[in-house]
Amino acid sequence: MLEQLLIFTRGGLILWTCKEIGNALRGSPIDTLIRSCLLEERSGAASYNYDAPGASYTLKWTFHNELGLVFVAVYQRILHLLYVDDLLAMVKREFSEIYDPKRTSYSDFDDIFQQLKKEAEARAEEMKKSKQVGKPVNNNLVKKQGQVMKGSMDGSNKKNSGGDSENGGGDGENLKGHLLENGNFNKNHVINRELPRMVNSNGKENGSSNVGAFDVNKLQKIRGKGGKKTDATVNKGSKVEPKKKVVKKNRVWDDSPIEPKLDFTDPVSENGEENIAIVAADQGESMMDKEEIMSSESESEEEDIGKNGKVETKNKGWFSSMFQSIAGKSNLEKADLKPALKALKDRLMTKNVAEEIAEKLCESVAASLEGKKLASFTRISSTVQAAMEEALVRILTPRRSIDILRDVHAAQEQGKPYVAVFVGVNGVGKSTNLAKVAYWLQQHKIKVMMAACDTFRSGAVEQLRTHARRLQIPIFEKGYEKDPAIVAKEAIQEASRNGSDVVLVDTAGRMQDNEPLMRALSKLIYVNSPDLILFVGEALVGNDAVDQLSKFNQKLADLSPSPNPRLIDGILLTKFDTIDDKVGAALSMVYISGAPVMFVGCGQSYTDLKKLNVKSIVKTLLK
Incomplete structure (x- = not known):
């Protein structure tokens, strides 16, 4: 039974819904569909x-x-209604004829819908009955395949009768299952069948004792055709000179003085006390607080120097010369969009977008453009590119604002301290x-403390301790082989107790398929309930x-004992400068993931951290 069918505008105004629903929908499937599919470019x-x-x-x-x-049509998943697609197409066709942007009520569409539903159900029943009856078996085709198989068996038996007198006709019967697979003649099995029957140098077949032997003369003839000489053709009288052994020369060690110590992580003063320099004075302002200046749109054009020495402007847009403009095209169809979307998908994949994601994006753009009227002398490629640009901006723009500074002040x-876990x-x-x-x-006058919860990798605590000393930040550590959840x-x-505003929890690196480490991470998140989970x-x-x-x-959801498990809240992209x-x-x-990119690492110093510039990323993906 169809639970619900809704018609609404892209702005969210509900125009019509079927009146026969007895029970209200549980949960909010329509809202979830809009958030998870329509707004996230998964409408394809x-x-x-x-x-x-x-x-x-x-x-x-x-x-x-x-x-x-x-x-939108909603129905119970267990029912597998076959007529829903057909019903949606008919409702779309009929409702578009009576649609008026000024109207908000369409009560007269109730009777039309009931008639359309009956027609769709009747058509589905007819298709179901036809599938149950099935198509009659074509006896002529079966007879023809049997004749082909019989002829193949006879030919193979005649050919093999002289060499296998002991086996008689048994080989033909054994070969019958190999020659015909699903009604198709399989040449590979015939070749494999004849391979053991090699020919010796006298032109006679080898007996059963030499089955599988290889004819060297035959190999020499084959290799001789290519003009290459083999070791087998070397005269017996010629002597092969033995190779001289390469004697390794003794290494001469340099007597130069030992280089001074190159590790300056823990400088020590003359009196034996640690001399820690304040990094903030040397590093300067973090790039997170600097607004990135967007380049002008003219960057899409590059200047080339022609043969005459003059500077020529050359448009390097990949859509420019690929498709011709279409004049007077009424409505866009899938066939019109396919070439442009194919080129767009290839372009996204060259920019390191995953193939699956690029394909889904193109499907979503196609769904949003199909049936749309194209103005005269408007290039399809530019329309597709504009739709893709809007889709990319919508995806990369965070659905919910995550302001760490605001959340820290709220905590x-x-x-209580604000807790962020890095995974x-x-x-x-x-x-x-x-x-x-x-x-x-630190630059925003926030007291920070580090927690060394990577108790698995050797040197991880020392690495974090070095950063803490350089930044003059307190660090909490318990050494190795401890439960990271308890340490956190x-x-x-x-x-x-010490009045720190933020706790940054460092965890061990782990592959996504390592279940023991993923279970430990899930426990850490469940026990401590952090405010932010950052995926690096x-x-x-x-x-x-x-x-x-x-x-x-998936692992955080499956391994968490909580009915509402915590998932990744944000992303920190590293090595963005490479x-x-x-x-x-x-x-x-x-x-x-649906999680926003909150930080972008673009260097090796402490200031090399910045925000993701959505417009710049979209421009780079589409240029």
Whole structure:
């Protein structure tokens, strides 16, 4: 039974809903569909599954892009209604004929809908009956295949009768199952069948004792055709000179004096006390507080010097010369959009966007443009590019604002420290970028404390201790082989006692498939309930970013004992200065997780931390 069918505008105004619903929908499937699919550029999907306590729904939808209407059908997932797609198409066609932007009530559409539903159900029943009856078997085709198989068996038996007198006709029967697979002649099995029957140098077949022997003369003839000489053709009388042994020369050690110590992490004064320099005076202002200046739009044009020495402006836009403009095109169809979307997908993949994400984005853009009227002399490519640009900006713009400074001050008013946990895979730079965040918070007069909860990797505590000494920040550590959840809990208690405003928790790097370490991370998050969970990922990864983030979230959800598990809240992208224009990992991570990119690491000093410039990323992806 169809639970609900709604018609509403893209602005959110509900125009019509079917009146036959007896029970109200559990949960909010329509709102979830709008947030998770329509606003997140996943509208190219075929359907959406929504789970609520006591009910599971499937939602299907279609658009009328010219009128700006959305048609959504909701039904119980267990029913597998076959007529929903057909019904949505008919409702879309009929409602578009009576739609008036000035009207807000369409009570006269109730009777039309009932008739359309009966027609769709009747059509689905006819299709179901036809599938149950099935198609009759074509006896002529079966007879023809049998004749082909019989002829193949006879030919193979005649050919093999002279060589296998002991086996008689048994080989033909054994070969029968190999020659015909699913009605197709398989040449590979015939070749494999004849390989053991080699020919010797006298031209006679080898007996059963030499089955599988290899003919060297035959190999020489084959290799001789290519003009290459083999070792087998070397005369027996010629002697091969033995190779001279390479004698390793003795190493001469340099008597130069020993280099001075290169590690200046812990400088010591003459009296034996540590001499710690204040980094803030040397590093300057963090890039997080600097507004990035956007370049002008003319950057999309590059200047080339022609043969005559004059500067020529050359547009390097990849859409410019690819498609011709279409004059007077009434409505866009999938066939019109396919070439432009194919080129757009390839362009996104060259920018390191995961293939799956690029394909879904193109499907979503196609769904938003199909049926839309195109103005005269308007290039399809420019229309597609504009739609994709809007989609990318919508994806990369955070759905909810996460202002750490504001949240820290809110936690201060409540008398508790603000806790941020840094998680991620091995070697992405969690400790280094944690120190960058600590330096940025210090500049805003916030008391920060580090918690060394990476009790697994050797040297992790010492690494974080070095950052803490350089920044003159207190650090809470308990050494190695301790439970990180307990260490983090004690660190938060210590921060409450000494008046620290923020606790930055460093965790061990772990692969997304390492269940013991993922279980320990889930326990740490469950026990301490941090205010922010930051996933630290490399900007260098492509398709692996999707796997990392999706599995991290999945493991945190599966292994948490809480009914409402905490997932990743934000992303910190590292090594952003090493990727040039391959910025697609940022898009892939945000699309797959829905979490915003809050920080971007772009260097090795403490100031090299900045915000993600959405306009710059979109421009780089599409240029």
